Amino acid sequence: MNNSKKHKTATLDTTTLIIDFQNSDFQKLTSQLQIWEYILPKHIPTTGSDYTKLHIWARNETNKPYYLHAQTFRLYVIYEVKENVEELLWGEQQLDKKQLSDLYKQDILHCILKVLMAHFVHQTQKFVSNNNFYLLVKTYSSGKGNSYADVLKISPKLNIQKDSDNRENGLFELLVSDTGTRLKRNEFSKRDQRKVPFSFVELPNGQISFKQLKTKGIEQDQLIYEENTSVDHKTKIRFHSIESVEAYEKSRNYLLETFCKGFLNYLQALGFNVSTKQLHLEQKEKHLNEKILSYQRFDIKVIDKRFNQNQSFLSIINLLNKTEYGIKFIASTESKAEKDDVVLILMDYSQGDCEQDGVLPNRIEDDGYKIIKKTGFTISQGFCINKNTFLKKDEKLSLSENDFLKYEDVEVKYNSFVNENLKRNFEICLQQLYLKNLIVKSINVQEKLPHFNLIKNLAFIHCFTKNNQRYNYLCYVENEQLCFESNLGSEKSLSILNRFEIEGIEEVVSFRKSYDQYLKFDTGNIYIILSKEFIWEIYEISEKVLYPSKVHDVLLKRELQKNKYEFELDKDCEVFSNTTSQNYNTYLASQVDDFISFEKLVEKKYYREKIFEILNIKNEIDLAKALKFEGKKTGFFATSQGIWFDKIHTQYFVGNKHSYVDYRQENGFTLRKIGVLKGKFNKEIFFPLLNVDFVKYKGFTIYPYIFRLIKIHHDLNNS
Structure with a gap:
């Protein structure tokens, strides 16, 4: 890593392997292994539970590593070069088979790599599987007597690599993406027929091994493990940890790095010309511009909805008026405040505290969020002053309702809240009220939003699905006001797009199709920025950056x-x-x-x-x-702060300004790619729009901040 004052840079490995098939030595592969293709009957069903039955059939037929490509009714099986090749039966029918000799055929390359991955995991003996690939994190039992295994499910995907101009360059990318999931122990007779069963054994060296199970002759009461994907059994696996060696070795970063390096060495030993994709990152924004919103001439009506009113309402109003923000806080009631006033609702409970599984289930029928909405004020925000609400859930539930509602009075010293949690939440409330006020009242935003000189020349398209309904928005600046259009096919939308020399939304769709045929306009979250000179799309990718080992x-x-x-x-x-x-x-x-x-x-x-x-x-x-011991943060946390950008791949990730505090890192920094659909990418326009502190508190926002304002506009009009 280069820590020069001018530019901070870092070169990091990713979870993608770059493969040059044309310059690979396939003779080296065929001298060690033989790959056979078995042809399944085309009349057999291959979806849902039938797909699982195919895997159970395949495991019962062979102990060898295999890959089932159900779409083409093909089963690929690997044998050592001197091994006898098996005859496989479908019922009483012997399957036709052939040995693959021409391995460099583009339509089967993904099948070759996946059956090789099956062979690789068979060699490790840690988690032998063929339908999906898993990395074991830990096994444990719950208080109810159930046993589980937390795993990373590995999903390899082969893509043709493209250069910065979106042209194929003859190389392929094997992306190793992962999903945290959980296996649950069950009796074989009670298993889910849609899931592949696994056996569990402890190896002589003390290590744990899972293997895809042969079901022939199995006892009905035998204990097996199967994937449990229900909402109640989701699992979080830390991306990185410096807590201990044990915690580090159970992190996604370590498991993915070990797997990718192991598979890389395996492929190289078989003659593949393969390397790890690296990102050459430069830190684009390091110092957060914190004083970004100006609250001048901004009045807020305050309504009291507390259960505990021992501290007088007026004394709290006086304290709020002593804070540093220059806002005038006015004591009010639901009947006195006007519908279009900016309203702060004073509470001593959070949204979840009044729910049935919360600490105050009997106080009111609604949760905290509905209490705020029922007041009927468009521009409103709840502010909880009860410090007990910041306790962990089990600590809250250990308190009686009365004890939960006994809390210290609010204190303000030196124009700021004494309690840091209250200060943080108060600032978030002010930011939300300020932004809602700008959006609802169509206020001139020229001096009220950051980087107005940039956004006035841009338009933003944001499409997303919420509550099973699709929403499409166009956001733009007109007469120094922020405007929103919810119909991309309307005459107004067409006139705005014409302003940017675009004939209509269909032209944007055509640019996307030419860039990447997998980008569908009617699904997923879509983030598009356009001007007269360019069209950019930002989208999340499954690739991850691996921090130094x-x-x-x-x-x-x-x-x-x-x-x-x-x-x-x-x-x-x-x-x-x-x-x-x-x-x-x-x-x-x-x-x-x-x-x-x-x-x-x-x-x-x-x-x-x-x-x-x-x-x-x-x-x-x-x-x-x-004593000459290095710190735990050595070589890792330098890349946890700021915004990091790879110019060649137009990929970036956003670190939290204070992420060094949370060494556990429940989630890794997700990589996002900027697709240049038209024109060229301009970092001087893009990255300043991420340098605001009112979307992600005291941290850089992940997408240009206008997309967050679109979401606020949507929520205000669809609540």
């Missing part, structure tokens, strides 16, 4: 048990004084276990408090430096 080595070193005297400080230590070092060494010799790791040495439940007191430090950094 150096973190693993750092964690291993920090958790390695050593003789405690290896943690002594030198007398001439540059970090601490001689006296401080001696006091630390004395404590180490007399109080610390004989064998210990650096990680345990600085953990709270071990010796951290006393060691930090002796050394007069607040964190481990100075001690780690003195």
Whole structure:
């Protein structure tokens, strides 16, 4: 990574492999393996539970790695080069078969790679599967006695690679995408007929192995595992973790990196010319422009909907008026406030607290959101001042209703809330009210929205599905006002598109088809930006960036048990004084276990408090430096902040300004691609529109912020 002040850059691996079939040595492959194609009867059903039955039939017929391509009624099976080839039966019918000799045929390349992937996972013995590929994260039992396995489901997809001008270049991309899912243990007799069953065994080395099950002769009460995709059994798998070696090895990043590198080495050993796709990223926006919305001449009526009114309403109004935002807060009631007023509803419960599984299920019939909507004010937002609402759900539910509603009074010091959670939520409320007011009242936005000089020359198309209904919006600036059109085929939409030298929405569709035939206009979330010079589309892709594996080595070193005297400080230590070092060494010799790791040495439940007191430090950094241990964030968090862009592939991801705080990272940064449907990409127009703090609180927004305003407009008119 280049950390120069001018440009910060990073080169990172992805979950995509680049394959050059033309320059691959297929003779090396055929000298080791033979791939046979079996032809299934074309009258057999291949969808739904019938597809599962085909996999069960295939596993019963052969123990070899296979790939079933149901659309063409083909079964591909791999044998070692000197192995005898099996005869497979469909009922009593012997299937026709042939050995594949011409492997470089574009229409079957994806089948070749998928059967090779099946062969690869058979060799690892960790999760032997053929219909889907899985990476095991963990096995565990619930309090109700059910047993589960959390897994990453791997979905390989082969695409023809295209250059920056959307032209084929002779290379192929094998994208390894993943989905977190869960397997549930069940009796074979009670299994879901639509799912492929797996057996569970513990190998002699203590490792766990899952294998696709042969069902012939199986006992009906045998325990099996099958995929459980119900909403109640969704699983979250951390993308990255520096908590410990164990947590790191259960992260998506580690599992995907290990799998992709393993499959890469496997293909190279078979003669494939293959490499890992890398992104050469440059940090485009690092410092968030935080003072982006101006609240001048902005009055807010406040209505009291609290259950606990021990702190007087007027005293809270006075405190709100002391905050730094320059807004005038006015005490009001539902009957006094006008329908088009900007209204803040004071609450001491959140949306979920009043639901049946919440802490206040008997207080009111509605949840918090419906309470706000029932007041009837178009521009309204609820603000909860009860600090107990920030507790975790199980902590909330341990409280009685009365205890939950006993909370400290609101405090404001130095023009700001003392409680950081209240401050954050209050700022979010103000931002939402401000934006709703701009949208509803068609206010002149020239000085009220950031980067107006850019958006006035652009139009934005946003299409999405909500509650099973399709919505299509066109957003543009006219007479310094932000305008929205919900019918892309209307005369108004046509006139706006004509302004950008586009004949109509059909022309936009034609540009999309020429760019990528898989982009359908009537499904998914669509984000399009257009001007007279260009048309861009932003869309999410399944590819992921893999962070450097150096973190693993750092964690291993920090958790390695050593003789405690290896943690002594030198007398001439540059970090601490001689006296401080001696006091630390004395404590180490007399109080610390004989064998210990650096990680345990600085953990709270071990010796951290006393060691930090002796050394007069607040964190481990100075001690780690003195003992020559690298920090857990080494080589990873430099790319967790800001906006990172790959110019060649026009791909970017957005880091959170404060993401270094959450080392667990429940979700990895999703990559997005900017498709240039017409003209050229201009980073000076695009990236400033992500540099606002009112969409993603105190962080860069993922899409240009106008798309969020379209969603706000939609919600205001469809609630």
